[in-house]
Amino acid sequence: MADLLQLENVSKAYTRGLINTHATIALRNISLTLKEDEPTILTVAGESGSGKTTLAMLLLGFILPTTGRIIYRGRNISTLYGEDKLAYRREVQAVFQDPFAVFNPFYTVDHLLTVPIKHFKLAKSRADARNKMEEALTAVGLRPEDILGRFPHQLSGGQRQRINVARALLLKPRLLIADEPVSMVDASLRATILETLRNLQRDHGVSIIYITHDLTTAYHIAKSIIVLYRGGVMEAGDVDAVIKDPRHPYTQLLVDSIPWPNLDQRWGAQPIKAREASGGSGEGCRFRSRCPMAMDQCASEPPLYEISRRHTASCFLYDQQPEVVKERLSEMLPA
Amino acid sequence: QSGGAGLPAAQEIAPKGALPVVPRNETLVLGWGVAGGTSMGTTNPWVLPGYTHQEGNNLLFEPLMYFAIFKGEYIPWLADSMEYTSPDFTSLEIKLNKDAKWSDGKPVTSKDVVYTFEGQMQRETLPYHAHFQQFVESVTAKDDLTVEVKFKQPAPRFKFEVLTEKFDTGLPIVPEHWEAAQADPTKAVGLDQMPHSGPYDIVAWNANQKIMDLRPDWWGVKAGRSPEPAVKRVVVVNVLNQPMDTVAQRLVNNEFDSSVDMRAQIIGNILEQNKDIQSWTGTESPYGYLDWWPNSLWMNDQLPPYNDVRVRKAISLAIDRDKIDEVLYDGAKIATIYPFPLYPNLQKFADSDAVKAEAAKYEPGKFDLEESAKLMTEAGFTKNSDGLWEKDGKTFDATIQAFENIHGDIAPVLAEMLRQAGFDANVNFGTDAYQNMVDGKAGLYMFGHGASLYDPFEALNLFHGKYSNSIGSAAGNNRFSRYKNEEFDKILDEISPLGSDDPKFQEGAAKAMGIYWRDVIDVPVIQWLHRIPYNNHYWKNWPSSTNVASGTNGAFWAHTGLPVIVSLQPTGAQ
Amino acid sequence: MSTVALSPPVEKSIERPGSLVLFLRYLRRNKGLALGVIILLALVAFTVIGLLTVNTKNAYPLSVALKKPPSWKYPFGTDFFGRDLLAAMVVGMWQTAFIGVLAGGLGTLIGVFLGFISAYFGRWIDGSIRTICQILTPIPVLLIQVVIAGSLDKRDVTIVTMALIVVLLAWMGPTLVIRAQVLTMKERQFVAVAKLSGVSDLGIIFKEILPCLLPFIAAAFVAQVFVAVFASFYLAVLGLGPLREPLLGNIIWAAQSQGAFFNGWWWWPIIPSIAMILILGSLALINMGLDELANPRVRRSE
Amino acid sequence: MTFKLVIRRLVFLVLVIWAASTIVFFIPRLSSRNALRERFGELARTGGFSPEDLEKIIANMNQQFGLDQPLLTQYWHYLGNIVRLDFGYSLYRYPSTVSDLIAQSLPWTIGLLLVTTILSFVIGNLLGAISAWPRAPGWLRGFATPFILLTGVPPVIMGILLLFFIGFRLKWLPLGGAYSVGVVPTWTWVFFFDLMRHQILPALALIFGSVGGWVLSMRGMGITIQGEDYVNFAEHKGLTAGRIFRDYYVRNAMLPQVTGFALALGTVVTSAIIVEGLFGLPGIGTMLNLAIRSNDFPTIYGIVLFITIAVAVLMTVVEFILPLLDPRIRHS
């Protein structure tokens, strides 16, 4: 069983300033493996600034890890050139958050679809290309004749985001990274877009990394989930287990704060401690300053503990449980 | 910076206390450039470059004698007399006026004169160093008021050229007792501390203006050189950067009593707008008097193709002097064929039969495009598609080097005339123009003949072969023709020791004029006029063609400005 | 294959007026741009028609009668040197345009080139280009140009060298502007998407970023032309231009030194002054308009 | 602001000055012209200079000006002198030093330029702000438009026109000079008013000439700022229009303009070259104009360098002031 993608102890630190270096550690020691033949939907969740987008950028090869390696089908992506690079580009695609920013305002929306067709030689002729485009658009519920030949500002946000999904559909990548694909789309369209994404995984065997801070949609679309806080994994596992029975105080806080559209399921009473402005200073559990259950022990870095076969949390509350080596994190996630 | 250190900085002169009040009708206001050519505060004539007599310093320092150009006679000043004591012009005796005094009360004596002369002999930065080197053997004080000068060779023109002040040349006498006390008299700027013999004192001098007040004890009154001057205060106002319009308007507004010289049209308009204002020729064209600086189109006679006399003649034939008069001078006859100004004595020379015969022979003023073209064709030129002369595939470069501030009107007109005759002419007004003339890199240049005033010798001497250094090196004092002709040089050498009125001199000079025209050494173009506006609102008795007065030229900034200013009389206007 | 319902057809797709109509409407809202374009077009028309109909030889001295006030024969009058000011304006305007477009074009080209290199490749290249620009920015360009023009051999001062002198010190502006824009563009997501679509670096620069920068480049170009025209005018007024040419600055300078106002030849300096004001004014208006166009915040709603 | 930042700025300042001086040093040396020779040539032209000695004098002076030394030595000396603000001797007004000339003329220029620059800055920014302020009454906004057109009027032309119409035709104001003829500067009101009367036209020429630029750039900034959320929110807060204008709109739009202020000084001095001359004011512009006309290279370079240094220093000062105006810079 070959690995599609493998993150080996990847960390990313952003440095600012030339003389006075100021490092923000956006991601620390993440290890993760996606299997080639088991297309799955993995959610990466967490508050703002927890490193979700950073992870996406790393996977897309737009930034390089500070330490660690990212292996795509057995090759370190930082060493890919020429044909290989192009293949990697084609196989790892993304849908972004802002459905407007992904369009070049200079071109009609066709540009978004014709460019990859041209560069990845997806079509044999112009007519073929046109066919493929129309097919993809139809598949996401758009009428090609309403869409093609228009400028992005002439379409609604929902239409634009659907074109993005159509683009992913057209390329049929192996891995799709969806960074908050529905956070800027209004509620009534969310379902439609998520549905399309799921079809992509189910019908076309595309693995999807779904990045969000919205646990509601995560719960509905994903099989497994990783909860990040300040660049570190707090909790991970089967999405049902994690959301219905969160163990880490941070995840509990998150789940508690989900505004369920249900009059009988109210926000919890747990008080919220504001996040302090400065970065996760020092060592140890980064959540401890906000944690209602913080202990002395928390001053040192908690390892991952196995809660159940498909559930792990990084918190000393569970130190009776067996430890999980970081590298084995993926095994805790259901495919 | 190595050598320059230790020089006192030029500085403003501020009045010691409040300025005494002098009413406008006792003040003479002159529009001129202050600190344009000098550093402010420099009153010592020996500080060069930096000193100029043109900004009022001519009212401080006086010469042995002035020359009244329009009367053709000397005006004794510090000296009562100045005579060659040998017939071959090898010795000269100067007798000083007994009343002459410096402003600090010390008398002007032969010691001062000897110091002044010896200074020129010894110090190479001073302007007459070369003249003294060439001619002067010794200078001795025979007594307090008598100086004897001995020459190495006959120097018939030394008295006029060097010892007498006229226009912008001549030598002022400096106070020995002050200069000698300075560590380096060529570096002591003088300020208001330097004793002087002239009638005015500097009381204020800054970038705006220079104010000079009459001093009560000027020796000239007692010595009878002049009546008590009526002008109590002279204000030289800086108009250096102002456009001509503004200066003209300020004259019309009676703000100024006189100013820099003007272009013909402007002065005509000034006279029309303010009836109090007159010019040298009253209200009639050409408004000005003849300056000593007729302008020619010079050529580098060694630089191809200007080394071909046919080409030079062709250029001469392309110039339409009538048109110049019409375009630039409203019909006044300014264009000339002579390389010298037609002052009385020189006019006589020009009118002599010998000279007239030469002129008839060579027709120097002729305008004939066909003949010009014929000569050019003979010289091997053909016209190209732009209608410009060309030889061996190269267009004839006829760029005229000239000076914007004085040739701003004439040079473009000349260039256009040449252009119409097929010469690729342009004007270069750049600051490098002069350098190009000196270096002989360029072929054509507009320049004056600052030479003859009394007889034609100095003008002709400009073209003496001994000055024609090879191209690429400095050509000496404005002798840009690089013309070399032994026949011509021989004539000059023969007439050089002769007095101006010697018939032999006249005959030789006429022959040389013929050669000048024949070989088209350069192309004389215009006489130079000084069109100075004089405002009679507050002051009268300005010099003019009908009121020659002392007979000097009428520029207040020239060396002879002093006699002009001291003879002004108030009109009594308020 | 999809469970997603197709949206019903949009009944009548919204009619959008033609792009010309939209452009005209835009101009109506952006009055400054409209006025600027109109003036500039008028000047261009004047120059072109002039070049075709007027004898350009008359723009040089001794060609026509002297010092004639405006009349039917000489609509702009003639000057002291016998230049027909109409012809002089035509030629002068053409030369001004030539200097402006040459200097503006070159300056913008350099600016765009360096700006792209700097912003796109970053690191030390960006560091050095940016530092050089920043160091050169406080140096008063016009003054240095005066130094250069003054140091040149007069014969070397031609219309082309004037333009080059201007370019020499005026490329920093566009460089910094374009650099800043590329930097923000580079972070825009469509660049990331283009990368994901397999577009190469060069492709991204030329096909994705460059088109979006067109309004900025246009604005930089116009600003650059403005600077060039202004600078060449200044050099000419200081007497540092090519003298024989009827550049507007030269004509004003000549009028000044001949005391034109005092002599009552008011048309001589006034006409080139008006021409200069129109040129610079229209460029300023266009620049302002383009600024609005380039600034999405400012862009009036469509 | 940290100490490090101060050091960084100062190093930058030194770099700017070094770059400017190097440009000014090498440009003239790239051409074959020799300022000294040209100057003496001109002296000789006015007559009275002995011809044969010309070369000798030039050689002498070359030595005195250190021009006979190798280029690098000259450059080194030159940089050393710049540090002491010693720009050498004026050729045309020898033995005045360029520093003397600058010192003499600077007060005039500072008086005129500072006042006009500040005035046009204030007026221009105010008009620009108003013209982009949708809540301003239409007539007030329209008022700014002619000033935008003024951008196209170089101060030179403005000066010529003002001189012609107000000076010549209407005779309202003096035609030139820094103060009246025959007056000596004193610390009296009479003198002060006389001085002011003479400064009005040149000041107007400079103000009119530069106000348009400010209007234009402020307008651009203003349009951006008035769309900002905080300006809208200020209105939601029910603030008076005046307060919103002042504290929310202008204050933010001004920030980039302040940097422009320092840069503008360089441009204004350029305008002053001609305007001062036009009105016969003995300022640094006139000095530079004269130097250009008389080919007084040391003076040209000295003044250009001096102005550059002044602008660079001013920019550095602005960099230090900006954090006081903008807390975002202060804290980063």
Place this chain on the structure above:
Amino acid sequence: MHALRAATADPVLRVRNLEVTYYTDSGRAKALDNVSFTLNSGEKLGMVGESGSGKSTMALAMMRMIKPPGRIEGGQVIVGDTDLMSLDQEGMRKARLSKIAYIPQGAMNSLNPVMRIGAQMVDAVKSHLPGEPKAAIEARCRRALQSVDLDASVFRMYAHELSGGMKQRVCIAIGILLDPHVIIADEPTSALDVVTQRQVMETIDNVQKQINAAVILIGHDMGLMAQFVDKVAVMYAGRLVEMSTVREMFTDPKHPYARALISSLPSLENKGVFQGIPGLAPSLLRLPSGCAFHPRCSSAMAMCGTTRPEPRILPGGRSVTCHLYDGEASHG
């Protein structure tokens, strides 16, 4: 004074037939069409609808802050017993914040970056209570900060020193400075993550209880509405299509659009079920004839394509705009 207000059950806000049109290049867009509703003090109204349905337009219209090319074409907004639409400019300015306050959508950029938070609060108070002593104003501001759970030190800070949630809470604090009768919050949390969102919503809830104001919460997140509001109003294409209590809305939505909206909601129970609303929001420039929703409506009838439905009051006080209920209801 609010003790009095609390005692009366009179409606504190009455919106009548509000109409807003945007005049764009491509034509007129009627962004608010005949919108009416009433709100009692202490009531919390949620306003939901697709993007572009006119929610923000309604908020701005109530503040009289519609800018060109938009125009308020008619209607009344009565707060207490003042019709805001009939006030003059100055009166409206005074009404803002003191009668009706607005908490902006983009709190990130709604604070002036160059003024201290305190100053921005103080100037809001000063503009309404010019005579108030300084100390009293400051005390009032500090109290407001306290009631949104912010430290007093925030008073002296700048916007960039605060996190997104803190900025949003500062905006809330400003909104309640003068105890307004109505608070409009336009998507106050859409830019925040869940934890902060909850914190901000709880803050609004608290202050609302303190001053007993009526609150209008605009958003499209039904979950948030469920957690927070008492009543929900659904907008579609510029019209209010349904308004009822939150419980009624969730259990028994009437309008087909509201029904679709509710059934598209995710919940813990029905994992993995996605049910979007088919089709796209119509363009306001070309509204479908008749009922604007009919092309997407599963229960559309023939008349829906031709006749515009009018708002009707159903028994129990709910208001619906749909032909399905033509029979059951009286006219609204």
